[in-house]
Amino acid sequence: MTWWKRGAVWWHVYPLGFTGAEPEAPQPGTPARHRLRRLESWLGYAADLGCSGLQLGPVFASETHGYDTVDHFRVDPRLGDEDDFDRLVRAARDHGLRIILDGVFNHVGRGHPKFGDPAWAHWFVPVDGGHATFEGHHGLVALNHDHPEVLDHVVRVLDHWLARGASGWRLDAAYAMPASFWHKALAQVRPRHPEAWFGGEVIHGDYIGYVAESGLDSVTQYELWKAVWSSLNDGNFYELAWALERHDALMESFVPLTFVGNHDVTRIATRLADERHLGHALAVLFTVGGVPSVYYGDEQGLRGLKEDRPGGDDAIRPAFPGAPGDLDPAGRPVHGLHRRLIGLRRRHPWLTAARTAVPHLTNTAMALESVGGGRLLTLLNTGQEPYRFPVDVAGLTVAERSHPDAADPCVVPAHGWTILTG
Template sequence: MTSWKEHAIWWHVYPLGFTGAETAAPPPGAPVAHRLRKLEGWLDYARDLGCSGLQLGPVFAAETHGYDTLDHFRIDPRLGDDADFDRLVAAARARGLRIVLDGVFNHVGRGHPFFGDPAYAHWFVREGDGHRVFEGHHGLVTLNHDHPDVLDHVVRVLDHWLARGASGWRLDAAYAMPAAFWHKALAQVRPLHPEAWFGGEVIHGDYAGYVAESGLDSVTQYELWKALWSSLNDGNLFELAWALKRHDALLETFVPLTFAGNHDVTRLASRLDDERHVGHALAVLFTVAGLPSVYYGDEQGFRGVKEDRAGGDDAVRPAFPDRPEELSPAGWPVYRLHQRLIGLRRRHPWLVRARTSLPHLTNTTAALESAAPEGAGPGRVLTLLNVGDEPYRFPLPAAGLAVADASEPGGDPCLVPAHGWKILTLA
C-alpha cells in the first residue's frame, strides 16, 4: 500500500502572520488569543485547491517571529492553546488533510528559561566570551547538538506532537545542524510513528548526502526554486535544464520538497519580471517530480518583497481575511490555475517520481518530457514553454498526446504563443 507521504501536496501557512497575531509575545498573565481557530475556516479552501495537508510555520510559544522558541511543548498564546490545536487537527482530518509542524531545533530564543540557568549550561555552545548564535542573530542561541540531553528533548518534542495528531515535521535550519543528530533522533521517533514524514530545510550543499546521512525523508529544493524564476527572467532556459538534470539525480536518493515560494523569499509574482510567466513556473512545478508546496497567498497571485532588515519578512507573511469570500476578485484566476494544475498532477500520481528530460531546448523555448518511473505503468507529460516574443512551434511528435492545459485554449498542440505554455498528456 502506498504511503500518504508519496503524494503529499501542501498548503504552506505562516500562522502568526496569517492570523494577524502581534509581533511580540504578550506579557505574562495576558489572556490566550484563540487565533488558530481562524485556520479552520480555510480548510475547505485548501482542500478545494487540491492540497492534501497544511504545512504550518511555527506554532509554539516564542518571543517574536516564532523561530525564537521559548517552549516547544506549549502553543503560542498569540495563537491559542492545546484545545485549539486539537480542534484544528480534528477539523483537518475530517477533510482528509494532514498537518506538518515547523520544528525549530537548531536554536532557541535568548529568553528561553533554560538559557542562563546554570543547570542547563551544557545545552548551549560557548563561543569566545559568549554563546554561539544562529547566523549572527543575537536573539537566537544555538543548542549543543552533541549533548544527549538536547537529543532527548528534541525526541520528546517530536513524539509529543505526533502523538497529539501531527503527521510530520518540517525541520528548520537543518543545514546548520549535524546530519548525525537527526539520524539519532529519528532512530528513536520512527518506531513510535512509522508513518510520520520528516523534511529538512537545506538551502545549498549536498542534498542527497544530507538525506542519506540524516535519515530524513526529504529536504527543500532551493536549486529548482531559484531556476524557476531566474531562467524565466533571464530568457535562459538552459539554467532550468541544468537544475532539472540535478533534480532528476536526487530521485535516486529521495523525493525533494519543491516550491515556487515560501515564508523566507520574495513572492513569485514579485520575483518575476514578466507576470505572464507565472503560469510557466507553475507548469514546471506541477509536472516534475517532487512534493509540491504552495505558500499561502501565492495561489492568489499575492505580491511581496522580502528585505534584509528588521521586519523585512512582514511583506511575505501577511494576514489573511476571516473568510475566502473576502479575498480580492483579482486573485481567483490564479487560484483556479493552481486548481487545474494540481488536479492534473493528482490524476497522474506517478509524477511524484517522474524522470524529466528535455527533448528540445533553446534560450527561450523548452520542452520538458516527464515520464513515469519504471514499474509505474504508462505515463507521459510534455510541458512546452515559450518565453520569446513570437509564437513557436515545437518540432516534436505529438501523436497520442492532447492538450491538458495551456496559457491560451485551442490550436495546434505543438504551437505555443509568445510568452505562453502548454501541457500535453496521453490522450
C-alpha cells in the same frame, strides 16, 4: 512511500502572520488568543484548491516571529492553546487534510528557561565569553547538538506532537545542524511513528549526502526554486535545464520538497519580471517530480518583497481575511490556474516520483518530458513569437494550456505554455 505521501501537495501557512498575531509575545498571564481557530474556516479552501495538507510555520511559544522558541511543548498564546491545536487536527482530518509542523531545533530564543541557568549551560555552545548564535542573530541561541540531553529533548518534542495528531515535520535550518543528529533522533522516533514524514530545510550543498546521512525523507529544493524564476527572467532556459538535470539525479535517492514561494523569499509574483510567466513557473512546479508546496497567498497572486532588515519579512507574511469569501476577487484567475494545475497533479500521482528529461531546448523554448506511471510533456515558450516544438506528441492530448485551443498542440504562442498527457 505510504499512501498519503504519494501525490501530496501542501498549502504552506505562516500562522502568526496569517492570523494577524502581535509581533511580540504577550506578558505572562495574558489570556490566550484563540487565533489558531481561524485556520479552521480555511480548510475547505485548501481542500478545494487540491491540497492534501497544511504545512504550518511555527506554532510553539516564542518571543517574536516563531523561530525564537521558548517552549516546544506549548502553543504560542498569540495563537491559542493545545485544545486549539487538537481542534485544528480534527477539523483538518474531516476535510481529508494532514498537518506537518515547523520544528525549530537548531536554536531557541534567549527567553528559553534553560538559557542563562547555569545548571543547563551544557545545552548551549559557548563562544568567546558568550554563546553561539544562528547566523549572527543575537536572539537565536544555538543548541549543543552533541549533548545527549538536547537529543532527548528533541525526540520528546517530535514524539509529543506526532502523538497529538501531526503527520510530519519540516525541520528548520537543518543545514546548520549535524546530519548525524537527525540520524540518532529518527532512529528513536520512526519506530513509534512509521508513517511520519520528515523534511529538512537545506539551502545549498550536498542534498543527497545530507539525506543519506540524516535519514530524512526529503530536503527543500532551493536549486530548482532559483532556476525557475531566474531562467524566466533572464530568457535562459539552459539554467533551468541544468537544474532539472541535477533535480533528476536527486530523484534517484529521495523526493525533494519543491516550491516557487515560501515564508523566507520574495513572492513569485514579485520576483518574476514578466507576469505572463507565472504560468510557466507553476507548470514546472506541478509537472516535475517532488512534493510541491504552495505558499499561502501565492495562489491569489499576492505580491511581496523580502528585505534584509528588521521587519523585512512582514510583506511576505501578511494577515488573511476571516474567510475565503472575503478575498479580493482580483486573485481569482491565479487561484483558478493553481486549482487546475494542482488538479492535474493529483490526477497523476505518479508525478511525485517522476523522472524528467529535456528533449528540446533553446534560450526561450523548452520541452520537459516527465515519465513514471505515465507520460507528460510540458512545452514552455517565453519568446516574442509562436514556437513550433519538434517533439513527438503521438498518443498525447492537451491537458492544460495558457491559450485558447489551437489545431496544432506543438505550436505554443508567444509567452505561452502547454501541458500534454498520455
